[in-house]
Every structure is written in C-alpha cells, then in structure tokens.
Amino acid sequence: MSAEHAGPASVDRPEEVGPRLVARMLEGELSWEEWRQLLKLPRKDPDRVQKYLRALQARTGFADRILMRISDHLYILHTAAGRIVTCDCGHAFGDYRVNWKLAALVYVRDTAPSITEVYRCKDFAPEPGWSEVREYYCPGCATQLCVEVVPPGYPPIFEFLPDLDTFYRDWLGEPLPDAAPTWYADHTARVTASWQD
Amino acid sequence: MTPPNEAAVLEMRTRSAAGGAGRSLKALLAERDRLSTDSYYGLTDLSLKDADPPRYERFYSALRVGLFSAREVSKFVSASPGSREMGELLFGLLTPEGDPIGISQGLAGSLASMPIGVRWMIENDYETNPGIREGDIFSGDDPYTMGAIHPGDCFTYLPIFAQGRLVAWASGMNHIMDVGSMIGGSWPPFSQDTFTDGFVMPLTKTGEHYEYHAWWLQVWKRRTRAAVFNILDEKMRLSGCQMIERKVHEVIAEFGIDYFIAGVREIIEDGRREVKRNVRALAVPGRARNAAFRTAGYTGVGVLFPLADREYLIHVPVESRVDGAAGLGIDTAGASPWGFHSYNGFPGALEGAAYLSAMDGYAHGSKINHGLMQHVRVGAEKGSVLNPDYEHAAASNPWATTVSIISCAISNASRGFLARGYLEECWTGEASWDGVQGSGILPNGQSWGFTNLQFVGGSGMGAFAYKDGLPTAWTNWNHRSDIGNVEEWEYVTPALYYIGRRLVPEYCGHGKFRGGVGHSATYVIRNPGKLALNRGGGTMARGTVIANGMAGGYPAPGVFVKTYHETNMHERMAAGAPFPSSPWEIDEFIASGELEARRATTWKQDTPPIEMKDGDIYTHASGAGGGWGDPLERDPARVQEDLVRGWLGVETAREVYGVVFDGAPGDETVDPEGTAKLRQTIRQRRLQRGVPVKDWWRAERRRVQAGDFIETVRAMHQESMRFARYREEFTGFWALAPDFDYDPEGEQR
Secondary structure (H helix, E strand, C coil): CCHHHCCCCCCCCHHHCCHHHHHHHHCCCCCHHHHHHHHCCCCCCCCHHHHHHHHHHHHHCCCCEEEEECCCCEEEEEECCEEEEEECCCCEEEECCCCHHHHCEEEEECCHHHHCCCCCCCCCCCCCCCCEEEEEECCCCCCEEEEEEECCCCCCCCCEEECHHHHHHHHCCCCCCCCCHHHCCCCHHHHHHHCCC | CCCCCHHHHHHHHHHHCCCCCCCCHHHHHHHHHHHCCCCHHHCCCCHHHHHCHHHHHHHHHHHHHHHHHHHHHHHHHCCCHHHHCCCCEEEEEECCCCCEEEECCCCHHHHHHHHHHHHHHHHCCCHHHHHCCCCCEEEECCHHHHCCCCCCEEEEEEEEEECCEEEEEEEEEEECCCCCCCCCCCCCCCCCEHHHCCCCCCCEEEEECCEECHHHHHHHHHHCCCHHHHHHHHHHHHHHHHHHHHHHHHHHHHHCHHHHHHHHHHHHHHHHHHHHHHHHHHCCCEEEEEEEEEEEECCCHHHCCHHHCCEEEEEEEEEEEECCCCCEEEECCCCCECCCCCCCCCHHHHHHHHHHHHHHHHCCCCCCCHHHHHHEEEECCCCECCECCCCCECCCCCHHHHHHHHHHHHHHHHHHHHHHCCHHHCECCCCCCEEEEEEEECCCCCEEEEECCHHHCCECCCCECCCCCCCCCECCCCCCCCCCCHHHHHHHCCCEEEEEEEECCCCCCCCCECCCCCEEEEEEECCCCEEEEEEEECCECCCECCCECECCCCCCECEEEEEEEEECHHHHHHCCCCCCCCHHHHHHHHHCCCCCEEEEEEECCCCCCEECCCCCEEEEEECCCCCECCHHHCCHHHHHHHHHHCCCCHHHHHHCCCCCEECCCCCCEECHHHHHHHHHHHHHHHHHHCEEHHHHHHHHHHHHHHCCCCHHHHHHHHHHCCCHHHHHHHHHHCCCCCCCCCCCCCCCC
16 A cells, blocks of 8 residues: 555655645644654655646646745746746736845835834834845735844845756756846845935 | 676775774874775675675674664763763764764764764874874864864874774764853853863873873863863763774675775765755755844953954855756855854864755665765865964854854755655745853852753754744754753753743744744752852844745844843742742843842853843843744634634734734633734735835945945954955845945955
C-alpha cells in the first residue's frame, strides 16, 4: 500500500512524500506527527519543489506559471510582462527584482498608543523614536504580508531576491525560456529614483 | 567499482601528509592552509569511508562518544548550576592544527572559537616557548586572541600525544559565574574597553603533568568573585579533556595511528560535503536579508569614561547568500562601527552565531565539525562592531548582538525552505535572552559574584510556518539546555529568593502562528549585606529582537527589567498574606495597595548596577518568540486556547486577531459570525489607513534628508554609512547623493 493511502504517520522515506501529502500540507491539514516525520526524513524528497509548485498552481488557480513562492501569499509568476510578484488574490506587485514592499500599502505605528495596540504592555512595547512598526498590506485583499520593526529612516528590508535562472538551469536542470544574466539584480533603487518630485 | 583497499589508502595518505611526525605545528598549519582551499586538506575522495563504511562510522562514533561522555560526566565536577544543571559547556576534539573533528552537545557555537585559539598558539610559537608537551594544560578566555565569544567563556586545551607526536587537542569550555569585571557577573553591560571587561587571559600554560599550577588557582581566587565555582569549572574542563585524551588513545590502539590521522581529516571533509549537499538540497540561490538593532545606553558614564559617554543604536544587518555551487555566505556588511561599549565582538563571536544558524539549517545528518566552518563563509567588515580594528575594544557581551544574527540567518534560510516547499523546516528562529548578575558582600563578610544563566537555558521558540512556537523550550545556542531548578540557583545566589517563574501574557510576536510566550522570573531580596544587581543579555525592549517578522507575523518584543525598592514584602510573607509572583502581579498588588514600594524602576535598556536591599524585588522577562503569518488568519480556536491559558487578553484577541468572544469573563466562547465580521472590518480598516509606499516614501524622504530623527537613530544611519554596503542601500533607497552625509565634518568615532 502506498503512503498516499496509508493515512497519517506513514512518512518514513522521501519517496513517500506524494502529491496528496504536499497538497494537505498546503491546506494545513497535517498532524504534528506527520510534520515530525517530515522533519525526521533522513533525506528530503528531492522533487518536493516540483510537487509543491504543481499543488500551488492548482490551489491558486493562476493562469500564469508560478516560478517561486516567496512568502505565505506571494509568488513570482512568469507572465507576459516578465517575472512578477503577485499575491494569491491576484494583485500584482511588479518586477521581482524590486522589493515588493514598494507596491504595498504601509501603515506605520510610530506613537505609543498605536504601538501598544499590538505590543500591549508598555514594559515591552518598542519605543517611538527608536523604533516604528511598519505593517505592509496587500492593496488587493488587505492581507498583512509583512511586519518590520525598524528605526525611522531604515530602508524597507528586501527580504528575498532569488537567483531564479541559476536555480532552474543549474539546480533543477530546467532552464527558463527567458533566462538572462540580468534577472539576478536588485532594481529597487531604480524605482525610488523615479519617484522623486 | 572495487572499494579502495584501506592499507593502500593509509600508505598514500600518510606519505602525503604525515600528520605532524617530525614537523613543527607551524609547518603543519601552513600545509593545511595551502591544501584546504576547497576541500579539507585537498581530499578528493573519502577512501576510508568507501573502503569500509561500518569501520569508518564506528571510528567516528567512538570519538563522538568520547566527547559526549566527557560532557555528561565531567560536568558533575562543577559546582555551578550553569554547567551541572543547564549544560552550559562544550567539549571538542581538534586536529593538531586546531580544526574541530567533533563536538559534544552543549554550547555548539563555541566550536568556532577553538581553532582560533590553537592557531594563535601555533602562530605565536608556543611550541618553542612555553613548549607543548604531554600533560600540559592551556587556559584562557580572551576574545581577541582566542575567539572566546565573551570573556565569560573560559577554555581549557590539552594536547594529545600518541607515539611521541601531537595528534590532536582536547578542548573544553564553559560559561563561568563571574569574570572579575568592573561590573559583577559574566557579561558586564558597561565596559569601555578590554581593560574593564574583567579577567581576560590569552591562552596561557596553566599546568603541567595534568595538574594546574598553584599560581593559576590563586589567580582565580584573587581576580574573580566566584573562585570556588571558577576553579571547579577549570577542573571540570580538565577532567573532560582527559577523558577525551583517554578515548583517543583507545581509538588509536584499535585503529592505528595512521588511520586516526587520515580518518579525522576524512571526517571533516565528510562533514563539509554533507553541509554542501544540504544547502543544495534545501536552499535557493540568491540572497535573503534581515537585520537586528540593539541599544546601548551609555549616556552618563562620562564621569569615568568620557569616550563612552553616549547612546548607541547598534545596527546589525544579516545577508545570507547562496551561490550556484551551493556555497553559503553569511555576512554583516554595513553593520555599525565598533564603539566604546560592551557589545563589540571579535570574529569568534560572529562565527559562533553564524555557524549555529547553519547547523540548524543545513547540518542535519552531518558530522558537525570544521567541515561546516569551511563551507560556510562568514564575514564582517574590518572596523565594524563584529570585527573591531582596535585590539583593545571591549568585548564583554557581544552575545547580546550576535544572538540576533542567529535568528536573522535562520529566518533567511527559511525563505529558501519555503520556496522549495520544505515547510516543515520553516520558522522564525527568534528568541532573546537575559541574565541577572551581580556582586556584593554577604553579611558574613564573604565577597561573591554571580550570573544566573536560566534565561539562556530556555527561550520561547519562534513560530513555525505551521505551528506556534513553544514557550521556554529551547535555545538555538544550546540544544541540550534547560533553565535549571530554582533551588539550584537559590543556594548559589544566597540573597535572591525566587517568588515566581511565570509565562508573560501577551509577550510574543503575534501571527497566524504566534511565537513562544516569553517568561519572567521574580526575586525578593533577603539579607543581602551589600548587593548590586545588573543584567547581561540580548535585545532590550526599546526595539524588537530582530527587525522582520515572517510572512505578516510580528517580530518578538525584547527584554525588560523592573525593580521595586523599600517594599513590605517581608511583612506580607511573615503574615502569610498573598504575594505577587510576576511583574504584572506586582503592579496589580501595588495598584490595589496590598504591596508597598517607595520606589520602582523599569528598564527597557541595560541596567547599570542597582543596589538592592533587604525586601527589594527584582523581576525580569525574556525569551519571546516571533510570529509567522497574518494574525487575522489564526484559527479562532487557538486564540481561545491562549485566552484560557492567560497568555492573551480579549482586547488583543479582538484588535490583533479579530476574534470576538461571547460569554462572561472566564467562560468565553468564540462568536464565529462576529469574528468573521470583525475580520472583514479590520481588513477594510487596513485598506483605509494603509498608504501607498510611494506616498509614504515621498514624505519620509524629506524627513530622512533633514535627519529628523532622535540623535541616536541619526548617528546609527550616519555611522553605518561609513561602510559601502549600507551607504549604497540608504542613499539608493532614498534617492540621495552617493556622498550624502549627516555630519561630513564629524569625527570618525
């Protein structure tokens, strides 16, 4: 009997991590015992990313190909307009080489009353002036995509810039059709430069 | 393919690398450096492993068992709860050149320190003077010369000889109770330079024939406040090293010296290859970033230390970079420059933290040893807070800075795990720490100093991508730790009596999965004689532990300390009246008039030494974990569980999680319809109050140009821009001139 039909608590070998298990993982349906077994695998299933991307593609319903998931709700899609960060609600944030936060909504908690709405006790609440709480929301679905607590003036942290072509070409052996050296670069400052009054 | 013949392999290996026979350690080290640019010692294959895998694994296991046994047995020589109860120690077996072959469980990050110490002895010609002979003991704790993370970490080295030549080193380290610094304890929070860090010793020959020199033990007695503990810790480390030596002799007797010399190099190369394989299997090429900030409030110390008289906001950005060949780099380029404060660290501190993050991320299934260190490239710019270009810079508490680096690098690694679909490995890795410490004179005239290490023994775990972080469950710098029994601490800290250890409500990073709830400890002071308390520890509550939560979760809050003076606690306890056991209960008791306190202090940055008298109360909290995911996506049933446990209030449930409860206080049940409606309302509120980042940027840029920040924040930006990485990021993001400067005429330090 394959692991896919054996119910929970049966993941002892990498080959037992099947598509159904990955789909259930995305739905948050795995038991702690199953998570533990995934953690304890002697080797990871090397084709997890392919199974994962197929499951994500089905789950999100995107017409465009998902190249990579970069956060709970954010994906880099391969679209006619390029490699675009997109929320699973469909809202497009733009070129993945630009920090997606630039296309988000931001709410800044920089006063004691607003900070203590979240960090409820003044004894451990970050202090205004020293820190501000920046909440980044998706303009499409209002999901809170990131929170950063940084000193005022600190550039938003560009969390993750994958080198997609190296990954697909050299690690997966499946080069992307539009592969080019220029895809692995940080273009954030180009965008902010264009914002000057 | 026919497996290689072991005898042939050994003949080849011992011919090409004689393992020190007849050669100086300097020559051996030079050869090791020349050959170890890619693989360890230039090994192209694992011939011993391939020839007879069970024999090879048995060889490694025998050595590792020796290390584990050394730790588990020798710690009972110690009298300190830090070692005996909490396991704040580590043993390592090193090659003659100092490269770790294997380590015990315990303070695993200190494997980074061990080769620095041996290299320093070799390069400074210890082989000639004072000489390195069988039975010699070398001790020290100097961050600059031997890579100790802080002087509170003391190391002992024992050279291991076989058949007349040095074949390995045993090394033991532990965190001691008092380091003899200007401020009592082992992590002095205020120190201008190394001369106020305490008892800082480069590696010194402290004994011969397996026995310490009498003068060395006298030094512990005279130069620290915890002589009994520190001397027994020395003996513990030597005991463990001798156990390792004995095990090495047994292994050589069974396997032969040639197998030993060739085998340990293969073990290291094996470890390197496994880490590389894991990076390739789990990561994504590219870069991930996070950052941490730490305050250091030194304003007012100028009466004695004018160079240090200012506030610092120490900036530690952490970039993890994976290249196409599965190389992993972790660096802190753009960090603040070093300063006249306790929180600088020399490279051993940074490397220890970075390697810990790599152990959690990429070393499973691996033989943890120098191979990991060789594969993971760790960097800090010269002159920065993690690589001072001033050899006498203070380095008494860099762990306060570097623990955040572990968390940043773990969250960076989780970006790759999530991209590859290995959700089971994804977590925020977030935790802070604290340690009450101090010094004084007991009523019987005894001088004493101490460090209570409990909060470095258990922190709230950061949230995972699929479950909450556990409270008080873990520390990523000691995978076998716990917080120690109250009674153990009480009998070595005679003036401090625990009146409570409690998990702290609301003290976590909220999220779809919340971080582990942090905990507090509260003490009433009894018959202290003369006593001053202070704290060593990680990020204080002015900021968060690391800057960035994961996937919409909130970062964890930092540490706080509170003191209450001239209270009526003793009277209440004598009368059998209820008394508080936590910071919030103390405030409630004071508000209700039941507890009296003529004076109270709250600290969200490091405390100076605070005099504590009979009946005073000291309380502190630490170890909150960061959250993962949008709190509005949290299962309301989990919110209710937290409410029932007392970890969350109804206001937070409503405002942060959007969960509405029915029922009287204490008997609440989730109102599903009300919850759905409120969550929709909160989402609408987000769309209304959130502004496009472009608009925020335009307004904020004017503020940035004007430097309209508190002085400490402006100084943080200004000073970090001395390094190209932050200058490029700051001026690039804000579209400023490349040479933008807040204080172009200012001094460089």
